[in-house]
Every structure is written in structure tokens, then in C-alpha cells.
Amino acid sequence: MTSHLTLGTDQAHARLHDLTVIDVRTPGEYASGHLPGALNIPLDQVRRALPEIRHAAGRGEVLLVCASGARSESARTLLAEHGIPSAALSGGTSAWAADGHALERPAGYDSRAGWSMERQVRFTAGTAVLLGLLLGLLVHPAFQLLSAGIAGGLVLSALTDTCGMAVVLARLPHNRPRPADLAATLAALRRG
Incomplete structure (x- = not known):
């Protein structure tokens, strides 16, 4: 069970192999760079994934991640309302990268292709x-x-x-280069 509401980047890095990391950003943001091994469940899909996240939390700690920490904190609050313990990464992927930790990207990803x-x-x-x-x-x-x-x-x-403009912009086609493969992500959470 996660005892902290947030984890710093160095804490998370040291325990990364013991954490189930869920990135709640849009698929486009996730593709631009995510924590190693992170699974992508966009914030607007977290409610749908509650049973699988509960299953993952039963096996170990769940760490929620976004760009700056705001969306992961929203997801953490939602999970807490449903009795699912989790932590949010303090400062998000921005802080993770700034502290010198590596981000994974899909093969062939062109970082010049999109804006944050x-x-x-x-x-x-x-x-x-x-x-x-x-x-x-x-x-x-x-x-x-x-x-x-x-x-x-x-x-x-x-x-x-919160940012209503970000919600609207996230729905634009260029921010959804590929849909989140929620079914595969949920299956991965069930398998552990």
C-alpha cells in the first residue's frame, strides 16, 4: 500500500521496478516520452479502468504520472474515492527528465513532430x-x-x-496520433 500521496522523482526512480506506473496523459503526450514501463490510461479513461487498477494495487504500489503532476493528482484523488491507494509523481515527467532520469519513447518517434x-x-x-x-x-x-x-x-x-483548453486541445486529431490501446493496457494490469 502506498503511504505517500506523492513520490519525488528520485524516490520513484529508486523503486521503479516495484511500482505499477500509470501515465494519465493523452496518447500523444505519452508517446513523446514516458517513465520506463509506464502504461498509458488517459485521465478520461481512468474511471473505466478502476477494476484493473484495483487489481494492480493489490499486488503492489501504483504510481500515477502526467506532465506536471496536476492530472496525476486528479487521478489519485479519483482512485482514493474508490478506496484504491496510489501516489502521484511530484512534478510529473517534466521533473523526471529535469532530474536526469530517462524517458522511453516508441521506436521511430520524432520529438519534433508535436508540441507539449x-x-x-x-x-x-x-x-x-x-x-x-x-x-x-x-x-x-x-x-x-x-x-x-x-x-x-x-x-x-x-x-x-485544471485546464479546460487542454481538455479541448487533447481531443484534436494531432494530439491523438494513435488511440490509447486501453484493452491491452487493462490486460497488462490484470496479468501483473
Whole structure:
């Protein structure tokens, strides 16, 4: 049973062989680099995978991972609500890589092919704010409401530690280069 709510990267690295690692990012993010041996169950599929995750937790510790720690903490909270002990990786794959630990990538993955979700959100929010300001100046002042809406969304995102824009962007085709093979992942969790 996991006694900590979070594990630091060095703690996780030292115990990696004893952990069932579940990466809750989108398939595209997972392909861009994940902890060695991590299984991909996107956050929006975790509820469906609860029986298999419970089975894995019965055999040993479950570590949840995302890019920065926010989504894995959401998944950890969901599992806790269902009586499944787990821990989240503090700082996510960003901290893992920054601390010098290796990330796995599928064979043939081109790291230049895609942007991280955080970068996509910054680009989209910045473009929408700029567009709202320009259209507000050149076409009609009401277009400035677009900029105000994005600003409000960013504030809400910071206060709730969620990101609606990331949820929407994750559904775009370029962020789903391959669907998560949830059936294979669930089978792997059952096998142990």
C-alpha cells in the first residue's frame, strides 16, 4: 500500500521496478516520452479502468504520472474515492527528465513532430487574446470580449488547477496520433 500521496522523482526512480506506473496523459503526450514501463490510461479513461487498477494495487504500489503532476493528482484523488491507494509523481515527467532520469519513447518517434500540451495551451491562449485585441481595434470593440474570456479562463484554470483548453486541445486529431490501446493496457494490469 502506498503511504505517500506523492513520490519525488528520485524516490520513484529508486523503486521503479516495484511500482505499477500509470501515465494519465493523452496518447500523444505519452508517446513523446514516458517513465520506463509506464502504461498509458488517459485521465478520461481512468474511471473505466478502476477494476484493473484495483487489481494492480493489490499486488503492489501504483504510481500515477502526467506532465506536471496536476492530472496525476486528479487521478489519485479519483482512485482514493474508490478506496484504491496510489501516489502521484511530484512534478510529473517534466521533473523526471529535469532530474536526469530517462524517458522511453516508441521506436521511430520524432520529438519534433508535436508540441507539449502546455505549449499548445500557451500558443492557443496567446493567439486568441491577440486576435481579440486586434479585431476589437480594427473591426468592433465587442471582439475584445474574446480576450476577456480567455483571461478569465486562465484565472479559473490557475484557481482550480485544471485546464479546460487542454481538455479541448487533447481531443484534436494531432494530439491523438494513435488511440490509447486501453484493452491491452487493462490486460497488462490484470496479468501483473
